[in-house]
Amino acid sequence: MEIVIRPTAAEVHTTVADIVEGYVRSGHVTLGLATGSSPLGSYQELARRHREEGLDFSGARAFLLDEYVGIPKGHEQSYFSVIRSEFVDHVNLDPALVSSPNGEAENIDAEARRYDAVIAAAGGVDVQLLGIGTDGHIGFNEPGSSLTSRTRVKTLTEQTRIDNARFFDSVDDVPHHVLTQGLGTISEARHLVMIALGEGKADAIAAAVEGPLAAFCPASVMQLHRHVTVVIDEAAATGLKLADYYRYAVEHKPASQRF
Numbered sequence: 001m002e003i004v005i006r007p008t009a010a011e012v013h014t015t016v017a018d019i020v021e022g023y024v025r026s027g028h029v030t031l032g033l034a035t036g037s038s039p040l041g042s043y044q045e046l047a048r049r050h051r052e053e054g055l056d057f058s059g060a061r062a063f064l065l066d067e068y069v070g071i072p073k074g075h076e077q078s079y080f081s082v083i084r085s086e087f088v089d090h091v092n093l094d095p096a097l098v099s100s101p102n103g104e105a106e107n108i109d110a111e112a113r114r115y116d117a118v119i120a121a122a123g124g125v126d127v128q129l130l131g132i133g134t135d136g137h138i139g140f141n142e143p144g145s146s147l148t149s150r151t152r153v154k155t156l157t158e159q160t161r162i163d164n165a166r167f168f169d170s171v172d173d174v175p176h177h178v179l180t181q182g183l184g185t186i187s188e189a190r191h192l193v194m195i196a197l198g199e200g201k202a203d204a205i206a207a208a209v210e211g212p213l214a215a216f217c218p219a220s221v222m223q224l225h226r227h228v229t230v231v232i233d234e235a236a237a238t239g240l241k242l243a244d245y246y247r248y249a250v251e252h253k254p255a256s257q258r259f
């Protein structure tokens with residue numbers, strides 16, 4: 001696991017965009033996209049590179065991590081809609097190749113199995129962007145999620161519903177249920193890139209990176225993965241005991257070693 005601490009949010013997004021750009025330039029790539037506020041600046045930077053530098057997404061396809069259950073696809077806060085308005089509409093990524101779990105499916109368990117199968121049939125995800133919840137969730141795998149779980153329905157904690165109320169008129173409008181890739185599904189992506197910004201994420205980042213591997217902090221599953229880059233700002237790094245070492249390691253990174 002590599003921990004990259006950047007002075008500002010803007011520099012976090014530049015680093016994340018650099019990583020994603022490397023994959024996109026290599027040709028056919030499968031991106032794993034997160035929603036929520038953390039990756040928005042990275043999406044804006046990638047859109048700018050598309051517009052101004054010709055970064056070409058025509059060889060890319062993408063899978064979303066999760067979707068709310070109980071709001072229609074056309075709702076402005078469905079993740080189907082959000083990823084389009086925040087990212088896909090601003091690059092030349094074919095919207096038909098941007099897949100997400102269908103939170104409106106009649107048979108939600110069958111939909112969960114179908115989604116895992118479609119990701120596998122596409123050859124898996126090359127690079128998966130992740131945010132982290134204040135309770136340590138990734139995707140919407142709340143504390144207690146099996147570390148090997150597959151895509152399935154989860155019940156959001158009250159804390160996550162309160163955290164996400166800012167996207168809705170009120171907390172009462174935040175759905176209780178979601179369809180989310182499991183921790184096992186997410187772990188199959190070949191490269192995990194976590195983005196965290198602000199002091200509010202400091203405890204979750206410390207638990208995920210330096211705490212025990214435990215279902216209590218779902219993001220700690222990253223400790224088992226062979227290729228993880230955690231890109232955070234100074235505020236999100238304030239709980240890390242080894243922050244100085246992480247900075248030192250990045251400064252002394254062998255030139256041959258990429259993120």
Ligand code: F6R
Nearest residue numbers: 034035036037038131132133139
């Ligand atoms: C969303 C997702 C969630 C968010 C997390 C952090 O697709 O998977 O895990 O990444 O809730 O949300 P923000 O970035 O809004 O703080």
